[in-house]
Amino acid sequence: MYVTHLVAPKHGSTEAECEDAVTVLPGHPHDYMLREPLTAGVCDGATESALAKDWARLLSRSAAEQAMASPDLLAGGTGFEEFASEAVSQWEPWLGQYTQARHEEGRPLKWYEHTKVAEGAYSTLLAVRIDPDADSHSKSTEPSWRWRAAALGDSCLFHLRDDQLAQSFPVESVEEFGTTPDLFGSRNHDVALLARRSRFTEGRCGTGDRLLLMTDALAAWLMSAQDQEDAVKQLLEFAGPEDLGGFNNWLNGLRDRGQLRNDDVALVRIDFEGR
Amino acid sequence: MPYTAEISRSNPTSIIFLVDQSTSMSDPIGGEVPQQKADVVADAINRLLTELSIKCAKEEGVRDYFHVAVIGYGASVGSAFAGALAGRDIVPLSEVADNPARVDERSKKVSDGAGGLVETAVSFPLWMDPLAHGGTPMNRALQYAESLVAGWTERYPASFPPIVINLTDGESTDGDPTAAAEAITSHATADGAALLFNLHVSASGGTPTAFPDTADGLPDSYARTLFAMSSPLPSHMRSYAASQGQRVSETTRGFVYNADITTVVQFLDIGTRATELR
Numbered sequence: 001m002y003v004t005h006l007v008a009p010k011h012g013s014t015e016a017e018c019e020d021a022v023t024v025l026p027g028h029p030h031d032y033m034l035r036e037p038l039t040a041g042v043c044d045g046a047t048e049s050a051l052a053k054d055w056a057r058l059l060s061r062s063a064a065e066q067a068m069a070s071p072d073l074l075a076g077g078t079g080f081e082e083f084a085s086e087a088v089s090q091w092e093p094w095l096g097q098y099t100q101a102r103h104e105e106g107r108p109l110k111w112y113e114h115t116k117v118a119e120g121a122y123s124t125l126l127a128v129r130i131d132p133d134a135d136s137h138s139k140s141t142e143p144s145w146r147w148r149a150a151a152l153g154d155s156c157l158f159h160l161r162d163d164q165l166a167q168s169f170p171v172e173s174v175e176e177f178g179t180t181p182d183l184f185g186s187r188n189h190d191v192a193l194l195a196r197r198s199r200f201t202e203g204r205c206g207t208g209d210r211l212l213l214m215t216d217a218l219a220a221w222l223m224s225a226q227d228q229e230d231a232v233k234q235l236l237e238f239a240g241p242e243d244l245g246g247f248n249n250w251l252n253g254l255r256d257r258g259q260l261r262n263d264d265v266a267l268v269r270i271d272f273e274g275r
Numbered sequence: 276m277p278y279t280a281e282i283s284r285s286n287p288t289s290i291i292f293l294v295d296q297s298t299s300m301s302d303p304i305g306g307e308v309p310q311q312k313a314d315v316v317a318d319a320i321n322r323l324l325t326e327l328s329i330k331c332a333k334e335e336g337v338r339d340y341f342h343v344a345v346i347g348y349g350a351s352v353g354s355a356f357a358g359a360l361a362g363r364d365i366v367p368l369s370e371v372a373d374n375p376a377r378v379d380e381r382s383k384k385v386s387d388g389a390g391g392l393v394e395t396a397v398s399f400p401l402w403m404d405p406l407a408h409g410g411t412p413m414n415r416a417l418q419y420a421e422s423l424v425a426g427w428t429e430r431y432p433a434s435f436p437p438i439v440i441n442l443t444d445g446e447s448t449d450g451d452p453t454a455a456a457e458a459i460t461s462h463a464t465a466d467g468a469a470l471l472f473n474l475h476v477s478a479s480g481g482t483p484t485a486f487p488d489t490a491d492g493l494p495d496s497y498a499r500t501l502f503a504m505s506s507p508l509p510s511h512m513r514s515y516a517a518s519q520g521q522r523v524s525e526t527t528r529g530f531v532y533n534a535d536i537t538t539v540v541q542f543l544d545i546g547t548r549a550t551e552l553r
Binding site for chain 2: 012017048050051054110111112113114115116118189190262
């Protein structure tokens with residue numbers, strides 16, 4: 001199993017302003033063959049909130065770390081509620097440190113930041129955990145992997161088999177992207193509500209399959225592509241961090257042609273090979 | 276499709292408020308607690324500038340998605356900004372946010388994120404003060420706005436077009452404002468013609484009317500003139516108005532007659548509603 005990820009800011013924004021965040025664990029290089037569990041958190045911070053990129057980073061890291069520590073986290077139920085509670089509990093201490101640091105730098109929060117910060121920061125969440133199947137170790141069976149995913153909002157997972165879309169989660173049709181997505185609020189202590197609004201699914205991957213995790217703009221492009229086979233082929237051109245420049249150029253071309261909404265883009269690509 | 280341009284820092288839009296500051300604006304406005312029209316209008320503009328600043332605030336400062344002018348017309352026509360921005364016309368929102376004339380602190384109950392409420396200090400910045408003195412030189416005000424709109428559309432030819440919002444008690448004292456209004460909406464960007472919305476804060480009788488599609492039922496010639504001057508609402512504003520409980524149709528215009536305090540605030544909210552900010 002190989003994994004890589006690419007994150008690109010919207011056109012006109014700097015890398016530091018990008019509000020999409022990705023954490024993949026364990027943090028091996030993209031050309032390292034993984035034989036152990038893998039977790040990933042993909043978050044799309046809401047531009048309308050302040051500190052959205054910081055919350056997206058904290059939330060994606062928290063999701064990947066906790067899913068790694070607890071295999072059943074993404075099955076829903078109390079495990080997910082505990083994760084949500086833990087993630088939200090990290091926000092106020094982080095904010096306290098941030099506010100203090102700004103003060104010490106001689107740049108205390110302005111009046112509009114105080115109001116905005118009090119509203120909390122918001123982000124979507126897509127979390128995935130993949131485990132090698134225990135019963136496929138013998139040479140007589142094809143290797144397989146079991147994956148579980150949780151999603152709040154419209155960041156999407158696609159399961160490709162023979163480089164064709166076999167499954168999409170949680171959004172199933174492109175029309176669903178028009179609506180305001182559910183978001184994970186940094187100050188939302190109602191974890192039962194967060195768990196209720198989240199969606200959970202699982203599946204199996206075999207040799208040659210791929211999982212693609214991505215934020216909404218790229219997912220909407222992929223789903224709406226007239227020639228989906230060609231769209232998948234274009235996307236699979238990008239296979240490692242050295243492809244980031246080409247990835248950015250490709251995204252800007254799609255934006256210029258009006259095919260891709262000008263938004264931040266995060267992509268995680270997981271290729272399943274032999275064991 | 277017009278009125279769909281992305282609003283971003285490299286492609287901002289402008290909002291130009293025209294605020295009637297004539298003597299008659301000291302008359303009371305309808306509502307539970309009678310207030311001067313001038314007070315209600317100034318309060319609504321200050322509140323809107325606060326909300327716009329907060330909406331566009333990020334940790335590195337307020338993003339200049341909007342550039343804003345507040346032009347008063349009464350004894351004179353010109354910038355209604357007080358404090359450091361006095362005399363300025365179109366000002367980037369980041370400068371607006373960083374330069375209120377003063378900031379009042381008030382307490383407000385806000386959600387604690389766990390189903391409860393906590394009392395917290397909230398800042399109420401103020402950029403303009405109420406004023407009610409002199410005639411109603413609406414023509415000159417609209418001409419002033421036209422010069423700003425002309426400059427803007429030339430500078431940002433691909434942007435969402437400028438939005439001009441005229442808040443008045445309706446009685447122009449320097450002639451029929453129709454031609455000056457038409458001159459404003461004759462300017463356009465690639466995304467559509469400049470928009471002119473009118474809010475008639477009349478205290479006289481007549482049924483309050485919000486976002487009508489015809490002048491039928493409007494009680495006087497001032498109201499009918501302002502209706503005729505008003506642009507149809509672009510579709511995203513129409514949808515937003517409908518979601519706020521307003522009855523709208525395809526030909527709904529950005530016009531309100533006999534507005535009460537709540538309607539003034541809601542009108543400004545609908546009239547400045549942006550498509551997605553990028």
